[in-house]
Amino acid sequence: MLLSIAVLLMLSCPAGRSEVVKNFNTCSEFFFKRQAPVIPGILDPNSEHPRYKKICQRYNFTGDGSGYRYATLYDTESRIPVFSAYNYTGKGDFTRPSIPWMIEPKLDPRVDGMTAPYNNQAVDEDYINNSYGVNRGHLFPSCHAADESTAKSTFTLTNIVPQNIRFNAGSWNRIENETRDSMNTLCYNKNNNVLAHVLTGAIPGKNKINNRVNIPSYMWTAFCCYNRSKIWVSEAYWAPNRQENHNEPISKMTLQQLQEFLNGSWAQNVTLFKNDCN
Numbered sequence: 001m002l003l004s005i006a007v008l009l010m011l012s013c014p015a016g017r018s019e020v021v022k023n024f025n026t027c028s029e030f031f032f033k034r035q036a037p038v039i040p041g042i043l044d045p046n047s048e049h050p051r052y053k054k055i056c057q058r059y060n061f062t063g064d065g066s067g068y069r070y071a072t073l074y075d076t077e078s079r080i081p082v083f084s085a086y087n088y089t090g091k092g093d094f095t096r097p098s099i100p101w102m103i104e105p106k107l108d109p110r111v112d113g114m115t116a117p118y119n120n121q122a123v124d125e126d127y128i129n130n131s132y133g134v135n136r137g138h139l140f141p142s143c144h145a146a147d148e149s150t151a152k153s154t155f156t157l158t159n160i161v162p163q164n165i166r167f168n169a170g171s172w173n174r175i176e177n178e179t180r181d182s183m184n185t186l187c188y189n190k191n192n193n194v195l196a197h198v199l200t201g202a203i204p205g206k207n208k209i210n211n212r213v214n215i216p217s218y219m220w221t222a223f224c225c226y227n228r229s230k231i232w233v234s235e236a237y238w239a240p241n242r243q244e245n246h247n248e249p250i251s252k253m254t255l256q257q258l259q260e261f262l263n264g265s266w267a268q269n270v271t272l273f274k275n276d277c278n
Contacts, residue, residue, distance in 0.1 A: 018156070019056045020106045027056035030071045030085040032197040032224045035274040039267050042082060043073055051077045053107060053120075059153030069153040070140050075204070076107060076120035078214035080161045083201030084139035088183050088223065090194040094148040100124075101136065102156040122157045122213045130162070130209040133243065137163025137219070139200040141176045161202045162215045164243050171248045172219060175237050179223060186233060187225030196225035197273070203266045205241070216241045218265070222258055224277035234277040 019026060028034040037043060042052055055072040070086035107120045127136055139159050145151035163172065179198075187196035198221065205217035220238035227233050236258035239250045253261075255277055262270045 018058055018104050018106065018158070020104070021054050021056055024054055024056070024071055027068045027071045029068070030087055030197070031274075032277060033274040036071075036073075036085070037083070037199065037273070038269070038271040039082070040269050041267060051075060052082060055104065055107075055158055057153055057156065057159070059156075060149045069150045070159075072139070072158055074104075074107065074121070074158050075214075078204045079120070079122045079126075079212055080202055080204065080214050080216065081139055081158055083199050084159050085197070085199050086140045086144070088144050088180070088187070088194070088196040088198050089146045090184065091143060091180060092145060092147040092151070094145075094151060096142055097148065097152045097155060099152055099155050101160070104156060104158050107158070122160070124157065126210040126213045127162065132162065132207060132209055132215060133165055134162035134209060134215055135165050135168060136160045137168045137172070139202070140198075141200075143176055144180055144198070161219075161241075162209050162213055163219070164241055166243050166245075167219075167239070167241055170244055171239060171250050175221065175239075175250050179221065179235065179237070182235060183223060183225065186227050187223070188228055189226055196223045198223045199272055202241070203262075220258060220262070222255055222272055224255070224273045232277050234273065 024036045042049060053074045053076055055074055057069045058067050059069055060067060070084055072084045073082040075082050101124045103118060103123055108118050138154055140154045142151040142154045183196040184194060187194055189195040200221040202216035203218040204214045207215045218238055219241055222234060222236035224234045234255040236253045236255050237250050238258060238261060259270050259272060
């Protein structure tokens with residue numbers, strides 16, 4: 001019976017192409033100054049926290065050192081990502097992909113050559129017919145992807161949290177579009193190409209869908225980039241994950257304000273970007 005369940009889950013949730021790594025050095029290019037955030041008790045440079053797994057996403061990996069799409073820190077107890085980190089380099093010319101949601105079998109052990117039931121991560125079935133009015137909400141949104149393959153790579157359940165349906169389609173969707181437009185205007189590297197380092201995350205809440213997958217209480221996002229005036233700049237947003245009237249306003253905040261909010265509601269001494277993106 002154990003293996004039968006595993007087979008059914010594998011058939012319903014295609015496997016992603018990722019690496020569960022000991023540290024983020026493998027895909028450090030997605031972090032500002034190649035330094036991952038410091039979140040004491042969750043992600044520390046000098047200590048390991050077994051429930052939190054580091055993932056370098058590599059959909060359509062070429063094997064020559066390229067092909068990494070973004071990085072994710074995943075909470076195997078809450079079964080949601082803590083954050084996803086990616087580089088925004090401009091929106092590519094493609095339509096939103098329509099592909100099956102993927103899982104990451106490397107997050108779970110194997111039994112007799114078969115992947116065991118997915119105890120450490122969400123599966124598509126967790127989201128079906130839930131009573132909380134939530135659906136799958138991206139951390140790295142496909143509308144921020146530079147090409148179609150990268151957009152497809154965002155459709156893994158390790159990059160997804162349960163979001164209130166109206167919030168997901170309403171104000172948070174507006175923030176994804178607003179930050180995209182802002183980065184297109186503000187963010188240029190020394191070669192005059194669009195480039196911003198982005199972190200998007202979720203704060204765990206008190207409820208779970210299917211008694212397995214935590215429903216975040218808040219969503220947050222921030223980006224850091226070099227602007228045309230050769231100055232490091234940043235913007236930040238956060239909002240409660242709740243039912244709302246479509247497009248309720250979410251105010252633009254500073255990176256310091258976001259870190260203060262995270263310090264007061266989630267962790268302590270959080271540093272999202274090295275040197276606070278100064």
